[in-house]
Each structure stands twice: as C-alpha cells, then as structure tokens.
Amino acid sequence: MEPAERKELEALAKEIRKLTIDEIGFLGVGHIGGSMSVIEALSVIYHRHLRYDPKNPNKADRDRFVMSKGHAGPAVYAMLAHKGFFPQDWLHTLNVGGTNLPSHCDRTKTPGIDMSTGSLGQGFSAACGIALGQRMDKNGTRTYCIIGDGESNEGIIWEAAMTAAHYKLDNLIAFTDNNKMQIDGVTKDIMSMDRLLERWTSFGWNTVEVDGHNVEAIDRAVTEAKAHQGQPSMIILDTIKGKGCSFCEGKVESHNLAYTMDQVREALAALN
Amino acid sequence: MSDAPKEMRAVYNETLMELAAVNPNIVVVEADLMRATGTIPFMKAFPDRAINVGVAEANLVGVASGLSSTGKIPFAATFACFASRRAYDQFFLSSNYAKLNVKLVGTDPGVMAVFNGGTHMPFEDLALMRVIPDLTIVEPSDPVSLKAFIKLAAARYGCVYLRMPRKPAPSFYPADESFEFGKAKLLREGKDVVLVALGALMVAEALKAADLLKVKGVSAAVIDVLTLKPLDGALIGTWAKKCGKVVTMENHQAIGGLGSAVAEYLMENGIAVKFARQGVKDLFGEVGTLDYLQARFQLTAADTVRIVESL
Numbered sequence: 001m002e003p004a005e006r007k008e009l010e011a012l013a014k015e016i017r018k019l020t021i022d023e024i025g026f027l028g029v030g031h032i033g034g035s036m037s038v039i040e041a042l043s044v045i046y047h048r049h050l051r052y053d054p055k056n057p058n059k060a061d062r063d064r065f066v067m068s069k070g071h072a073g074p075a076v077y078a079m080l081a082h083k084g085f086f087p088q089d090w091l092h093t094l095n096v097g098g099t100n101l102p103s104h105c106d107r108t109k110t111p112g113i114d115m116s117t118g119s120l121g122q123g124f125s126a127a128c129g130i131a132l133g134q135r136m137d138k139n140g141t142r143t144y145c146i147i148g149d150g151e152s153n154e155g156i157i158w159e160a161a162m163t164a165a166h167y168k169l170d171n172l173i174a175f176t177d178n179n180k181m182q183i184d185g186v187t188k189d190i191m192s193m194d195r196l197l198e199r200w201t202s203f204g205w206n207t208v209e210v211d212g213h214n215v216e217a218i219d220r221a222v223t224e225a226k227a228h229q230g231q232p233s234m235i236i237l238d239t240i241k242g243k244g245c246s247f248c249e250g251k252v253e254s255h256n257l258a259y260t261m262d263q264v265r266e267a268l269a270a271l272n
Numbered sequence: 273m274s275d276a277p278k279e280m281r282a283v284y285n286e287t288l289m290e291l292a293a294v295n296p297n298i299v300v301v302e303a304d305l306m307r308a309t310g311t312i313p314f315m316k317a318f319p320d321r322a323i324n325v326g327v328a329e330a331n332l333v334g335v336a337s338g339l340s341s342t343g344k345i346p347f348a349a350t351f352a353c354f355a356s357r358r359a360y361d362q363f364f365l366s367s368n369y370a371k372l373n374v375k376l377v378g379t380d381p382g383v384m385a386v387f388n389g390g391t392h393m394p395f396e397d398l399a400l401m402r403v404i405p406d407l408t409i410v411e412p413s414d415p416v417s418l419k420a421f422i423k424l425a426a427a428r429y430g431c432v433y434l435r436m437p438r439k440p441a442p443s444f445y446p447a448d449e450s451f452e453f454g455k456a457k458l459l460r461e462g463k464d465v466v467l468v469a470l471g472a473l474m475v476a477e478a479l480k481a482a483d484l485l486k487v488k489g490v491s492a493a494v495i496d497v498l499t500l501k502p503l504d505g506a507l508i509g510t511w512a513k514k515c516g517k518v519v520t521m522e523n524h525q526a527i528g529g530l531g532s533a534v535a536e537y538l539m540e541n542g543i544a545v546k547f548a549r550q551g552v553k554d555l556f557g558e559v560g561t562l563d564y565l566q567a568r569f570q571l572t573a574a575d576t577v578r579i580v581e582s583l
Contacts, residue, residue, distance in 0.1 A: 060343070064341075064342075106370075107371075108371050115337075115338070115341060115366075115370065116366070116369055116370035119365050121334075122337075122365060123366075125330070125331045125337075125338070126334050126335070126370075127338060129334060129336060129338020129339040129340075129341070129342075129346075130338040130339070131338075132323060132335065132338070133299075133339045133341070133342030133343070133344045134342055136320060136342075136344065137343075155330070156334060156362075159325070159326075159330060159331035162325075162328070163325045163328070163331060167323070
C-alpha cells in the first residue's frame with residue numbers, strides 16, 4: 001500500500017470514529033465500545049473492497065456486508081452516511097422513535113444495511129446463506145461479515161462455520177472483532193475464547209490474525225482472502241474495545257455507555 | 273375423492289421439482305432430514321440448489337434467510353418440533369422481522385411424530401407461530417391442497433409456515449380445486465353443529481365424526497380451515513351462526529392454536545354460540561402408534577362425537 005493510500009484510510013477511520021462518537025453522544029447513550037473497535041475494519045472494507053452503489057443500495061450484483069454484532073450499528077451508520085447512502089444529519093436520529101437508524105442493524109429501515117441483526121450469531125448464519133445464494137448466481141460477488149469474540153459464544157456461529165467450510169464458500173470473508181471484552185467482563189473470565197485462530201483453522205477456514213487497528217495490515221489480509229480459493233476466510237482482528245475514544249478505550253463498561261456532549265468534545269479534541 | 277392415498281412428502285418433493293424446473297430461484301434447505309422429508313430426488317436433479325446444513329436447525333433457518341435475501345425462494349424443512357422450538361428466534365428475527373422470504377416446513381405435526389415420541393411431538397408449534405406478526409400459517413389437509421399451497425407459497429413474497437405430515441393421506445379435493453391463503457373450505461353442510469378442523473388428521477376425523485353424528489340424527493357441517501393465519505373468520509362465523517354450535521379440532525394443544533383463534537374471532541365479532549375445543553389438554557407428547565396416540569390425547573372422531581353431544 002502506498003503511504004498516501006494508508007494516510008487516506010487512516011483519515012477516513014478518524015472521521016468515522018468522530019462521527020460515531022458524536023452520533024451516540026448526541027443521544028447520550030449507546031454501544032460505543034464495540035463500535036470503536038471495528039472502525040478500521042469498516043474503513044478498509046467500505047473504502048477499498050466492498051462493491052456497492054450508495055444511490056442504488058439494493059443493486060442486485062452488489063457485494064454484501066453483514067454486521068453480525070448488530071449493536072455496532074452506529075459505526076456502520078456513520079460509514080454509510082459518509083459514503084452517501086443517506087444524509088449525514090440522520091446520525092442524530094439514532095434510536096429516536098420512528099428513526100431509520102435503530103440500535104441494531106435493520107435491513108428494512110436503513111439504506112445500505114443488508115441484513116437485520118441483533119440476536120447474536122444470526123447474522124453470521126445469514127451471511128453464509130447470502131454467500132451461498134451469490135455463488136448460485138455465479139456473478140462473482142462476495143459477502144463480508146463482522147462477528148464479535150463475545151458473540152462467538154453462540155452455538156450458531158459454529159454451526160455456520162461448519163456450513164461455510166463444507167460448502168467451500170471462498171466468497172465469504174469474515175472478521176472477528178477480538179476486543180477481548182463482553183458485557184459482563186473480559187472474555188477470559190466470562191467465557192474463554194483463547195486460541196481463536198486455531199479454532200477457526202480447525203473448522204476448515206483460511207485464517208489470519210492482524211492488528212485490527214492497522215489499516216494496512218487489514219487491507220493486506222482482505223486482499224489475500226479475496227485471492228484465496230476453496231475455503232472461507234476468517235480474519236481475526238486484534239482490537240481494543242472503545243479504541244480511540246478517550247473516555248472509554250479499554251474499559252469493560254464501554255459496551256453500552258451513557259456520556260455527555262462535553263465528553264464528546266473532549267474525545268474529538270483528543271483525536272485531533 | 274380422487275386418488276388412492278399419496279405420500280405427502282412425495283407431493284412436497286414433486287411439487288418443488290416441478291417449480292424448480294421453471295424457476296431457478298427455488299432452493300431446498302435441509303438439516304440432515306432429506307430422507308425423511310423426501311427431497312433426495314430434488315437434490316439429485318438440482319444438486320446446486322439443495323443445501324444440507326447438517327444437524328443444525330437454527331443455522332438451517334439462518335442460512336435460508338440469507339439465501340432469500342439474494343432472491344432465492346428457500347423451502348427449509350425439518351420436523352415441526354425443531355422448526356418451531358429450536359429455530360424460533362432465527363425464524364422470528366432473521367426471516368420474519370427482517371421481512372425476508374423463507375418458507376419453513378414443519379413435518380410430523382402433533383401425534384404424527386408417533387414412534388419418535390414426546391421429544392419430537394409438537395403440540396405447540398402453531399401457538400408459537402401464530403404470534404409472529406404477519407406470518408402466514410397453513411396446514412394443508414390432503415395431497416391436492418398441499419401441492420396448491422406449496423405453489424402459492426412460492427409465488428408470493430413473504431414468510432410461510434407450512435405444517436405437513438409425511439405419510440400417505442387421502443385426497444379430499446379434485447385435482448383442479450383452487451385454493452387461496454386465508455380461505456377455508458366447506459366440506460360438508462350441516463344444521464346442528466359445525467366441526468372446524470385443521471390438518472390431514474383432524475379433517476379426516478371430522479368427516480368420520482359427521483358420519484357418526486348423522487346416524488344419531490345430528491347434522492354436522494365440516495370446515496377444512498387450511499390457513500390458520502390469516503383465519504377465514506367469515507366462513508367460520510357464517511356456519512357458527514347457522515348451526516349455533518362450534519367444535520374446533522386440531523392435532524395440537526387446545527391452547528394457542530386453532531381453538532384459540534376461532535374463539536377470539538367469535539368473541540370479537542359478537543357471535544355467541546356453544547363452543548368447545550378438541551385438542552391436546554395441556555399435556556406433553558409420548559410414544560406410540562397413531563391409533564394409540566389419538567385415543568390417548570382424545571383426537572378421534574368418537575371423541576368429537578362425545579364433545580358434540582356434551583355441548
């Protein structure tokens with residue numbers, strides 16, 4: 001990757017991070033921690049790989065993106081707004097009654113959202129179905145899907161992992177946001193998800209682990225996953241919950257946090 | 273009426289193969305029960321459009337939901353106990369809340385799970401499915417209506433729960449009978465009581481019960497409900513008023529299924545009649561032959577007659 005391209009991606013990530021902090025802060029409460037940890041992955045996916053048309057979000061031959069950890073919806077909304085799927089001022093309607101931007105992703109409400117998610121594990125199962133459908137259509141499209149490490153406690157994650165490997169879904173590129181925290185604490189205390197990479201490798205997936213906040217590393221992993229044939233790919237993102245948000249980085253309580261616009265200003269200043 | 277009893281699963285497979293031959297979007301999704309649901313021939317004819325996710329019913333419905341979001345029309349089948357109890361959250365959210373296009377087929381309804389016993393005996397699937405907003409629920413009563421409703425389900429966008437026995441069932445309708453969602457069929461006219469029945473087993477019992485009642489001088493009308501949701505309240509209400517007595521008949525708990533749906537309709541529409549529900553009385557299933565289980569759970573025509581006489 002050229003230095004200019006890396007700078008561009010890093011600037012995008014910073015912008016999406018700021019929009020997301022403001023989006024949730026304007027409401028006053030929300031899933032900030034798990035939104036912050038996926039920002040770099042989202043930036044690489046939406047800026048470099050995913051094929052879509054913001055003016056025609058349901059275009060038949062688009063790539064699909066599924067945020068299986070549906071509570072990271074606010075981060076996806078910030079990206080979709082930035083990319084022109086809908087006006088940026090929608091971000092201040094997050095979770096307001098009647099909004100098009102509900103806490104958890106909803107394909108019936110938000111332009112650019114390909115799957116409704118929120119009951120953990122289900123989005124990943126649906127992503128396998130989407131990838132199967134794309135392969136039947138033989139149009140070369142791909143499905144990208146982000147799951148959480150806490151989400152990976154769900155049995156259906158591993159049911160779907162078997163299906164994707166069995167059907168050799170090399171058009172499915174998945175990411176685990178391995179931020180090592182879940183609602184009740186750090187994952188090693190609540191439900192240990194150690195040796196995550198080995199788990200996925202043993203399930204028959206093409207696997208790689210990268211620094212989930214290094215856009216260049218993520219981009220390289222996705223580029224290699226796209227070229228990989230005969231297996232679905234799992235990119236384990238080594239991330240920090242709340243990354244880049246001064247008042248919640250690395251804090252367990254950042255999963256769903258109340259905060260003020262003063263804190264938003266403080267966090268945005270720190271980012272600048 | 274027309275043919276010798278035909279295996280319902282054979283009808284399921286044949287109809288899907290017929291549809292798939294002209295519609296490339298028809299897809300079969302299974303969870304290691306292709307042998308049971310009869311779709312092996314479909315898989316052989318359309319190997320790229322038959323997905324088997326293994327013994328994983330939650331993933332069955334998740335994958336079907338994803339497939340439908342790419343424009344496929346997935347028919348996902350498993351035993352009704354698993355389709356409802358085990359994959360409920362997936363069907364509720366990934367299929368229905370997401371407004372996708374999944375046709376979920378639950379086989380071996382109620383006592384028809386016979387030798388698989390209580391663990392596999394769904395007496396509650398209709399109650400669970402009824403509370404999913406906007407879901408269409410259909411239980412065809414014979415091979416002709418089964419074929420028709422599979423075609424109707426494929427032709428219309430939206431989720432459907434189709435409850436289906438696998439074993440042979442006699443046909444009550446001529447091959448060219450037309451059906452639509454939300455429309456019941458009056459199988460027999462009557463003056464004294466209307467038997468409102470759902471599904472192959474209970475519609476057959478209703479017709480038997482009407483014959484038994486006739487001998488006793490009681491004239492029983494018989495309605496084949498077919499679509500549980502939306503319920504054909506107009507037809508049921510009309511015959512309830514004509515007869516003054518209603519007995520609902522379902523191969524399911526008396527709670528939450530057909531009996532509840534009909535009671536709700538009658539009460540809310542001011543139709544005051546004598547009313548009773550024939551169904552399983554707050555019990556779990558158990559193992560046995562169909563005859564044993566029908567007697568055990570009071571789902572026979574003789575039970576119907578007793579209920580009518582006590583009204």
